[in-house]
Amino acid sequence: MCIPEDTPIPIQLTNKTIHYKIVTVHRRAGNQNKCIWTITPKEEVDCFQFSASNDWLDEKQGWGLKSNKNGSLDQIGLSTQKKPLKIAKFVDTNLTCEWHGYPADYCKNSQDVPSCKVLEKWKKNNLISKTNFSKIRQRKPCNL
Amino acid sequence: MQPLKIIIQGDFWDCQIYRGRLYLWYTDGSVGVYNWDSLVKETFKNKVDQLVLQCAFIEGDLLYKEGIALIFKDLEIKNVLLEKFKKTFEKELLIDLEQLKNFEYSKQDNPVAELPTDTCIYNNTLFTITDLGIYSSSIHSRKTKYGISTRANRLWDCPLISVKAAHNSLALAGGDQGVFELHLDDYNDFPNLKKIDKKIYQVSEAHSSLVNWSFASLYSSSYIETSFLAAFGWEQEQKTERKEHKRRFKKIIPDSKILKNSDFSWGSQEKIYLANSNTINVFKYVQSNVNLKDENQTFQFLETIPLTESKGEIISGGIAYFGVIIEFNDALSVLSSNGDSLFTFPEAVARWRIYPRSKRYENHLHVIYEDRLVIYSFNHDYFIKQESKTRGIKYSQSSSQLFPKTN
Numbered sequence: 001m002c003i004p005e006d007t008p009i010p011i012q013l014t015n016k017t018i019h020y021k022i023v024t025v026h027r028r029a030g031n032q033n034k035c036i037w038t039i040t041p042k043e044e045v046d047c048f049q050f051s052a053s054n055d056w057l058d059e060k061q062g063w064g065l066k067s068n069k070n071g072s073l074d075q076i077g078l079s080t081q082k083k084p085l086k087i088a089k090f091v092d093t094n095l096t097c098e099w100h101g102y103p104a105d106y107c108k109n110s111q112d113v114p115s116c117k118v119l120e121k122w123k124k125n126n127l128i129s130k131t132n133f134s135k136i137r138q139r140k141p142c143n144l
Numbered sequence: 145m146q147p148l149k150i151i152i153q154g155d156f157w158d159c160q161i162y163r164g165r166l167y168l169w170y171t172d173g174s175v176g177v178y179n180w181d182s183l184v185k186e187t188f189k190n191k192v193d194q195l196v197l198q199c200a201f202i203e204g205d206l207l208y209k210e211g212i213a214l215i216f217k218d219l220e221i222k223n224v225l226l227e228k229f230k231k232t233f234e235k236e237l238l239i240d241l242e243q244l245k246n247f248e249y250s251k252q253d254n255p256v257a258e259l260p261t262d263t264c265i266y267n268n269t270l271f272t273i274t275d276l277g278i279y280s281s282s283i284h285s286r287k288t289k290y291g292i293s294t295r296a297n298r299l300w301d302c303p304l305i306s307v308k309a310a311h312n313s314l315a316l317a318g319g320d321q322g323v324f325e326l327h328l329d330d331y332n333d334f335p336n337l338k339k340i341d342k343k344i345y346q347v348s349e350a351h352s353s354l355v356n357w358s359f360a361s362l363y364s365s366s367y368i369e370t371s372f373l374a375a376f377g378w379e380q381e382q383k384t385e386r387k388e389h390k391r392r393f394k395k396i397i398p399d400s401k402i403l404k405n406s407d408f409s410w411g412s413q414e415k416i417y418l419a420n421s422n423t424i425n426v427f428k429y430v431q432s433n434v435n436l437k438d439e440n441q442t443f444q445f446l447e448t449i450p451l452t453e454s455k456g457e458i459i460s461g462g463i464a465y466f467g468v469i470i471e472f473n474d475a476l477s478v479l480s481s482n483g484d485s486l487f488t489f490p491e492a493v494a495r496w497r498i499y500p501r502s503k504r505y506e507n508h509l510h511v512i513y514e515d516r517l518v519i520y521s522f523n524h525d526y527f528i529k530q531e532s533k534t535r536g537i538k539y540s541q542s543s544s545q546l547f548p549k550t551n
Contacts, residue, residue, distance in 0.1 A: 081368075108351065108368045110303050110319045116258040116275060130171060130514050134157070134494035137261045139305050139319055139353060140459050141367055143473050143492070 003041040008098050011049055018097045020048045026077075026102040035085060035103040037077045039066065047076065047088050048101055054125075056118050060095060063104065063114040064088035065127055073127070073144045077103025086144040087114060087136075107139050145229065145524040147478075147487060147509070148200050150184070150237045152244060152517045158495060159517055161505050162265045163284060165249060165291060168517070169260060176244070176251045177283075177291025183247040187239055195225075196232045200521035204507035207526035208539055216527065229523055250289060255281050255296040266309035267328075277301040278316070278326070299326060300344060310357040310501065311391065317352040323364045323374060337393050347374045348396055354460065356412040359431040360391050363411030367459065371409040373397045373416075375434045375442075394434055402427055402443045410461035412500070413537045416443065417468060419458050424449040424468075424479075426534050446534045449479065455488070464498040465506050466522035467536045471496065476511060481536035482524045489518075500537060 003009065005027065008019035022041045025034055037044055043066065051057060051064035065087060066074045077085040089104035089112050104112035114122075119136060122128045128136075128144065135142035158169040166180040184201045185194070199206050206212070216222045254260075258274040265271070265283065270292055272279045279296040288294070302324070306317040313332070316324040325334075327343040337345040350372065352364040362374040375394040380387050399409040399418055403425050406418035416427040426446040433441045455472040462469035468479040476496060478487040495512045499505040509520040530538045 107353075108320060110321060113275070113303075120259075129492075130155070130157075131492045131494045134512075135459075137259070138495070139367070140471075141457065141473065142459075 003045060005041070009045060011045070011052060013052055016097075018052065018092075018099060020045055021098060021100045023100045023102070032080060035077050035079050035105055037103060039074070039076050043076075044088075044101065048090055048099060051088070051090060054121070056121065057090060057092075057099075058115065058117075060092055061115075062090040062099075063118050064090060064101070065122065067127060071126075079103070079105040079108065083141075087112075089114075106136055107141055113137070113139060145226070145482075145485075146233045147520045147522045148196075148229065148232050148237070149521070150201065150239060150519045152239045152519070154241050154244070154516065155514075156512050156517045157259050158263055159497060159510050159512060160263055160265050160270070161499060161508065161510070162502070164504075165284070167263075167265075167270075167283075167291065169254065169263075171259065173254050173259065174251055175254050175292060177249040178244060179247045179249055183239070183244070186247070187243055188237055191235060192232050192237065193228045196228050200229070200232070200507070200523055201519070203504050204521070205503050207523070208541075210541060212526070222527070250291040252290045252292065252294065255279070255292055255294055261304070262306045264307045264309050264314070266314075267312075271299075271307050271309065271314060272296065273304045273307055275303050278304055278307065278314070300341065305352070306354040308356055311360070315355045315357060315362050317355040317364060319353065320351050322349040323347040323352045323355055323362060325362075333390075334393055347393065348372070350396075354410070356410065356463075358411050358413055358416075358429055361429075361431065361434065363416065365408065365410045365461070367408070371399045373399075373402075373411065373429070377431075377434045397439065397442075401439055408458045408461070410463070412463040415463050415468075415534075415537060417461060417463070419451075419461070419470075422451050422454065424451060424470075449535070453488075462496075462498050463537055464500050464509070464522075465537050465539045466509075466525045469496065469498060469509065478509065478522070479535045480522065480524060481533050482528050483533070483535060485524075 005022045005024045008021050011018050011020050026036055047064045047066050051062050056062050066076050068074050073086045075084040076088055079085055085103040087104045088101050090099050090101040092099045106113045119133050123133045132142045155171045156168050157171045160167040164181045166178040168176045181202050256272050256274050256279050260272045262273045268284045270281045270283050278299050281296045282293040304316050304318045308315045312328045314326040325345045334345050340346055351366045351369040353367045355362055355364045360376040365371040376391050377394050378389045379392045381390050403418045409418040414429050416429050418425045425448050428444040428446055455475045460471040467481045470477045474492045476489045476493050493511050497510045507522050511518045
């Protein structure tokens with residue numbers, strides 16, 4: 001399936017429909033100030049849908065992970081310093097139910113640190129350990 | 145000489161020790177305050193030599209005291225004490241939650257809404273950092289039944305990462321927001337720093353993951369960008385009839401000026417450690433030379449320490465009297481101050497703490513794992529020459545003037 005870039009895609013949740021947009025700027029390696037996705041556009045949309053269905057989205061922002069069959073987390077992107085990233089950040093800045101996302105570099109950017117509420121949910125669901133929960137809060141690199 | 149350890153089983157998030165009380169944050173959002181001296185003395189009274197318990201866990205400065213060095217010149221006495229430490233090392237000192245509860249001063253909800261990113265205790269006040277900012281809460285107050293005041297006062301709403309207190313000020317690392325100082329009194333004035341609020345100054349806009357005091361200066365370490373020394377000095381100013389010493393910002397010195405090409409560096413007091421993949425270079429920072437143009441006189445090379453076993457990327461570091469703490473992704477190591485040991489604890493840690501500013505717990509290393517808190521006590525530093533040591537902060541009886549003690 002070919003997913004068009006910069007075009008809102010409807011995402012059906014149990015009680016409402018929201019939209020998600022693949023943003024070109026996070027898919028091209030040319031911009032040195034942007035983290036880029038290394039997963040396919042379809043996997044990016046799946047990652048967002050997984051996040052929305054697990055209630056990891058707040059009003060304006062949310063975070064996502066891509067877990068695999070072994071129960072560990074897959075890399076989803078690269079930082080501006082070409083380091084592997086495993087956490088996605090999703091935003092709906094204008095509250096229009098039109099979301100987009102990018103790989104989050106929580107060590108570097110304050111706004112990329114997942115909220116305590118979301119991290120607690122990840123720990124409760126055994127997606128991350130307490131050790132990594134703590135390291136993310138301290139913005140230290142960790143082996144997710 | 146191996147470190148001694150007490151293991152406290154439980155699901156902890158953070159810890160502090162201050163004036164005879166152990167503060168434990170649980171991951172369920174509660175905070176317990178425990179009578180540490182009684183907990184240690186009573187729990188192990190028939191198991192461990194009382195003198196060892198007192199020196200190792202309750203009164204860490206006891207063996208540093210003037211006069212003790214004279215006693216240690218008698219090798220017979222020294223060897224008796226060392227033997228007692230050795231015997232204690234062979235024993236398992238374990239505390240479970242039931243035993244801990246017997247020494248509970250109070251247990252309460254965390255006074256701030258979230259699990260803390262960092263905490264610091266200074267002058268009977270607990271400072272807590274969360275995503276919503278930095279808060280202060282009084283502790284050790286006679287007026288409240290809880291160990292920590294239930295009313296937390298928000299000092300600033302900036303999301304920060306780490307806090308360290310000294311000189312009646314808080315040094316704050318704010319990630320991509322930079323480095324800040326929050327002053328706890330009204331007598332501050334820094335004409336060459338950007339004033340953010342009445343008591344808050346921005347020291348640098350550069351990325352900062354953790355910050356430590358190096359006498360009057362600050363050492364900012366970053367996992368992302370260049371680490372640096374924010375150099376401050378003391379200036380004499382004539383105020384009407386009397387002279388006053390004012391702390392003044394001088395300049396930012398990036399770690400690349402101390403040593404080209406280091407992956408991560410950290411500093412505290414007179415020591416700076418700059419790490420590469422397989423070596424750590426040690427420099428002495430001379431605060432009194434900070435005004436000199438020649439930076440070679442401000443930073444004096446001491447030694448290169450090879451890291452023989454590769455444990456991966458260094459993700460954090462600390463400096464205590466007993467040695468240098470190096471955090472890797474999946475291990476924590478201590479280069480001991482006597483120069484002949486590298487202790488490695490091969491397990492990823494949730495958090496670790498040292499207390500070099502305290503009077504009684506400067507020999508402690510607290511490490512929080514998934515299911516327990518381990519309180520290590522290092523006891524080799526009393527027996528070495530402080531003047532020549534390169535691994536760890538130099539202990540001196542007069543250091544309290546330059547490095548104000550907190551508890």
